[in-house]
Amino acid sequence: MVEPKIKTSRRDFLKLGATMVGVASTVSAGNGAVVSSAALTPEALPTARKGDMLYRTLGSTAERVSALGVGGHHLGDLSTIDEAIRLVHEAIDAGITFFDNCWEYYNGKTENILGRALKGRRDEVFLMTKVCTHGRSGRLALQMLEESLRRLGTDHLDLWQIHGIVYDNDPELAYAKGGVLEAFDQAKKQGKTRFVGFTGHKDPAFHLKMLDLGYPFDTVQMPLNPFDAGFHSFEKQVLPEVNRRGMAALGMKSMGGTAWAVKNGVVTAQELLHYAMSLPVATTISGMDSLEVLHQNLRVVRGFKRMTDNEMDALRARCASTAADGRYEPYKVSLRYDNPMTRLPHGFPVDRTQREVAEMLEKGDAPWLAP
Structure with a gap:
């Protein structure tokens, strides 16, 4: 299968910035030295800038994606479909390549919106959607894949992920004979997805179990924000293991899934996105329910400079008193996001x-x- 083209050629990309993409499981530290992705640290983020956008390598693959991604669910929250399509087009024009979606978001509405928006522009983006079998058969997963492809108006995905590892037996169900991982293998053989991964927001232990059972995922998506650092932390428990294995970490819920902390004056939206992007992740997926939010996020990327360790520690400390009970991460302590x-x-x-x-x-x- 022909690799989808991103905005610039591979040759052009390799000329960008001080950091260079390596091969296989190596990335550039930005100082000319090449380090293993297993030793990846925030200081060794494999980042390059083209115009106002940052691009990072996708784990051990040779792929690169924008450091800011557009979340799929919020495409269904905009006032009109035309406005949602405009948001997608403005995001692409600004250099964003990573687009998230999911089979069950708004009963397929957001996949349909994104499919309409990508007509004539599919080769400019890195397209991801998620399968929602929730422990059921691989056969059902493949049926969902066909429906997602139809809605998105494409013959293949760049990334297909399991949506919502949120129960302690979800890993066993995924690995069971006839389960979703067999569908992953079949979809890759058929050229219907290039990469595969999984997502979840409930408990780091479930992510670690998915990893320990041994399937060679390309990506792992998880909530990452300064509140997470103080409560059932994916940043502390899962992120280092994902990078050690050479997989790509995908950040989500930089705002804690809601804007409650921002509304209550604990922290600003800009600080939260800046923090999440300062972690060793391939991209931070942000839900954007208006053009204003898109433009706000783009300003953060445009002026992005990684937070220092002291700055990150200070932000964690500021959030610590309200982090311990999960009030700003409701997906960990309630069914609100399940x-x-x-x-x-x-x-x-x-x-x-x-x-x-x-x-x-x-x-x-x-x-x-x-x-």
């Missing part, structure tokens, strides 16, 4: 009176639960 569809394959009943379930039913996010 689609109730995930409960059914695990044999748990869905409580229709639960606030999160009621909200999903009201928004039309769970037609399979509707009366």
